[in-house]
Amino acid sequence: MKHILVVDDHKDVRDLIALILDGAEDYQVAKVECGEKAVEISKKKRLDLVIMDVVMPEGIDGYSATKSIKQHSINQELKIIMVTAMGHDMDIRQGIKAGADAYIVKPFSPVELIDKVDRMLKSLE
Amino acid sequence: MKTYKEKNAGISVKRLIQQFFIFYIPLLFLVGVILSFFYYSDAKIVKTAIKKHQESDVAIKVKSITSDVKSVVSDLNFISRQHGLIQLVDKDERLDKYDLECDFLKLAEEKENYDQIRIIDTDGMEIIRVNYNNGNPVIVPDEKLQSKKHRYYFKETFALNEGEVYISPLDLNVENNLIELPYKPVIRLGTPVFDSMGEKRGVVVLNYLAGKLIDNFVALCSKDDDVALLNSEGYWLYSLGENDRFGFMFADNKNLTFAKRYPEAWKVIVDSGSGQIDNNDGIFTFSKVYPFRGIERGRVGGASTEKGVDRYVWIVVSKIVPNKLNQQIAVIFKKYIDIYFVITIFLALVAWMCAKISLREKMATNSLCRSEENLDGIIKSIADGIIVTDHDNNVLFMNPAAENIFGVSSEHVIGIPVDVAIREAMLGQRVNDTLAKKQPGYQFDFTVDDPNGNKPKIMHAHTSVIHDRKGRERGIVTIINDVTQEREAVRVKTEFLSTAAHELRSPLTSIRGFSEILLTRDNLKPEKRKEFLQYVNEQSVSLCGIINDLLDISRIEYGSGFSFNKGVCDIKKCVLDVVSRFKNNDEIHTFILEIPEEKIELYVDNDKFVQLLNNLLSNAVKYSPEGGAISLSVSRNEQGGSFTIKDEGLGMTPDQLKNVFEKFYRAGSSSHNIEGTGLGMTIVKYIVEAHDGEITIESEPGKGTEIVVAIPYKPSEEAEQEG
Known part of the structure; x- marks a missing residue:
């Protein structure tokens, strides 16, 4: 059982990602609406993958959250996929620099997301 | 080649003539002065030449007179010592008187000088007399001989000692108390005769025909020469005017003297042997003649002279009247006037050409100055900064705009390397590179600190190489303009597009995601399927809302704006309509409306x-x-209307409140799952401001928010237009 945390300020996107992943593999999906909560969770609970939104109006943004999770997570092998509407090369580079392992640009296809998540988690095994 | 008209285009005739005279008059004056100098020196030379000529003329005449007189004296001496004459006075019987008379006759014939040759005895009686008889000499018979006892020449001569000579003044011959006609000027020369025993026995008297002497004198004169021969008293012995001659001989003409006519000249003549007098009467050249100075042992006597040959004086005077001199000078003057006339014509041509050239040059200079001024004015007025640097990157020129941009004064930076002068590394480097790399130019942005302490300004610079006519690189011109606003606009636009794209992607993610799930998963329960479709529908509605809001914002921010269709509008009705729509679609909220009874009319755009x-x-x-x-309460006041909307909801923190009008800002939306575009309040603020209204928000987390919007009856702009 893999633990996945979805971080996005839009409820529908959170629900969608959870739905896509629920139906696919043996994943346990949790959802939070801001970066701070994600960082807190990663410190307490073993997470395998975080799907992180970049632009969130409340609190820290996705880059800071990614950096913080990578530093403080109890699972140092944890993978982070950035899911964002910011699709510029510059944004992607910034995400990778912050510690993201993969990058998905909104609007994405569920198949693409599942594919990326599967590959990412399989690389951990 | 330019035509004459083109060359002289723009030169006014008046200015040309003025310029012509500016050149011509000094030239005329200068040439006038030079020619005057030559004229005066020429005139002086002529005058001097005339004087010299006169001097030599007078000298010749003096010589002629002296020479004529000399032979007379020798003749006299010869006769007085002649042997026959001695015999005669000795009363020697061997003497044949006739022989002696024949000798005298021959002498008179040969010499042609003697009107009479006489021997007078001690009683004053003529013993022998030969008359020249105008070229036919005759011996006067004894019976016709006369006594000359009382004549002055006899008395004077008889009183003399041996070897002494009496010379009478030159006068006219008088016969029988009448002046002989035609006038016969004579000088009587006499000397006593002594016998062999040394006894004085009589006198020899020669009547010398001075007319011949005068004729010889006149022969040396040309027709117009005003030459005179004066005696020591200033009477004319010869003069051009016949009536002036021998004035002393005529009772009526006693006053006809040179001394009376030319007293000034006479004064000088009396005191000098020779010389020249230049006065208003003319130029007088004179020389005194001592005709009998050659007589070594003689004494001279005469009616008016004392004894002594030096007292026997004539004066040769040559006179040039002013008119005559002036005529000669006038010839020179005319010559110079002719030369001057020719030169003036030539000078006129020269002055005309100079005037034209000068005016053309002046005009060219003026037009150059004007165009330089214009160019200078243009460059100084250009709002873009201009810096010109030379081959070594030293600043050659900086216009006022560039001075402002860099906060330096051009007078302090000219001649200084550009990177030192303006301390802008990028600009200095690029200017260096432009020449070094031989690039035609660079375009680049750089920032400069704002002197007022505002945000740094963004400048755009464009360097270009300056080439001279031969294509050689002479330096760099750098044009700098302030692009802060443009760059800011681009930044805002890019940011807006980026944010807008971001906002569109979120609902699209749901629409795409859920629709794909619906399409790919057949085993979905009907309620799930409905739920997902609900998501799709909501997000597409949201998408529409976002797009509409984005368009509104885009219009607001990029100039086109909303087009407000303002008019008098009953606010009460609007409020009631909107609130009733909300009431109908909402079950969990209670809407409390406080609104006055009467109409509330404001000047607004209804929509x-x-x-x-x-x-x-x-x-x-x-x-x-x-x-x-x-609750929504509407109220009226003097200025217009205001309405207050108050809720009991989440409220906002001060930070959230600060960002409430920011685009796409949605306070607490993530934590409370609140939908929206984040553009609503931005649009609200814009609409309020467009009506000259004010919006104030008070909010406290957990307690709710109160928003007050006040809108004046008429915004100022419309009021002014209508007023």
Whole structure:
């Protein structure tokens, strides 16, 4: 059982990602609406993958959250996929620099997301 | 080649003539002065030549007179010592008187000088007399001989000692007390005769025909020469005017003297042997003649002279009247006037050409100055900064705009390397590179600190190489303009597009995701399927809302703006309509409406006012997710109307409140799952401001938010237009 945390300020996107992943593999999906909560969770609970939104109006943004999770997570092998509407090369580079392992640009296809998540988690095994 | 008209285009005739005279008059004056100098020296030379000529003329005449007189004296001496004559006075019987008379006759014939040759005895009786008889000499017979006892020449001569000579003044011959006609000027020369025993026995008297002497004198004169021969008293012995001659001989003409006519000249003549006098009467050249100075042992006597040959004086005077001199000078003057005339014509041509050239040059200079001034004015007025640097990157020129940009004064930076002068590394480097790399030019941005302490300004620079006519590189011209606003506009636009794209991607993610799930998963329960479709529908509605809001914002921010269709509008009706729509679609909120009875008319755009109310009420609804009262109170005042919307919802922190009008800002939306574009309040603020209104928000987390919008009856602009 893999633990996945979805971080996005839009409820529908959170629900969608959870739905896509629920139906696919043996994943346990949790959802939070801001970066701070994600960082807190990663410190307490073993997470395998975080799907992180970049632009969130409340609190820290996705880059800071990614950096913080990578530093403080109890699972140092944890993978982070950035899911964002910011699709510029510059944004992607910034995400990778912050510690993201993969990058998905909104609007994405569920198949693409599942594919990326599967590959990412399989690389951990 | 230019035509004459083109060359002289723009030169006015008046100015040309003025310029002509500016050149011509000094030239005329200069040439006049030079020619005057030559004229005066020429005139002086002529005058001097005339004087010299006169001097030599007078000298010749003096010589002629002296020479004529000399032979007379020798003749006299010869006769007085002649042997025959001695015999005669000795009363020697061997003497044949006739022989002696024949000798005298021969002498008179040969010499042609002697009117009479006489021997007078001690009693004054003529013993022998030979008359020249105008070229036919005759011996006067004894019976016709006369006594000359009482004549002055006999008395004077008889009183003399041996070897002494009496010379009478030159006068006219008088016969029988009448002046002989035609006038016969004579000088009587006499000397006593002594016998062999040394006894004085009589006198020899020669009547010398001075007319011949005068004729010889006159022969040396040309027709017009005004030459005179004067005696020591200033009477004319010879003069051009016949009536002036021998004035002393005529009772009526005693006053006809040179001394009386030319007293000034006479004064000088009396005191000098020779010389020249230049006065108003003319130029007088004179020389005294001592005709008998050659007589070594003689004494001279005469009516008017004392004894002594030096007292026997004549004066040769040559006179040039002013007119005659002036005539000669006038010839020179005319010559110079002719030369001057020719030169003036030539000078006129020269002056005309000079005037034209000078005016053309002046005009060219003026036009150059004007165009330089214009160019200078243009360059100084250009709002873009201009820096010109030379081959070594030293600043050659900096216009006022560039001075402002860099906060330096051009007078302090000219001649200094550009990177030192303006301390702008990028600019200095690029200017260096432009020449070094031989690039035609660079375009680049750089920032400069704002002297007022505002945000740094963004400058755009464009360097270009300056080439001279031969294509050689001479330096760099760098044009700098302030692009802060343009760059800011681009930045805002890019940011807006980026944010807009971001906002569109979120609902699209749901639409795409859920629709794909619906399409790919057949085993979905009907309620799930409905739920997902609900998501798709909601997100597409949201998408529409975002797009509409984005378009509004885009219009607001990029100039086209909303087009406000303002008019007098009953606010009460609008409020009632909007609130009733909200009431009908909402079950968890209580809407409390406080509104006056009467109409509230404001000068607003009805649709925009409705949009404003909608945005505010929908925010009140969205941010009171738990329900509660939403009150809307409308009131009238003197300025216009105001309405207050109050909810009991989530409220905002001070930070959230600060960002409430920012685009796409949605306070607490993530934590409370509140939908929206984040553009509603931005639009509200814009609509309020467009009506010259004010919006104030008070909010406290957990207690709700109160928004007051005050709108004047008429915004100032419209009031002014109508007023």
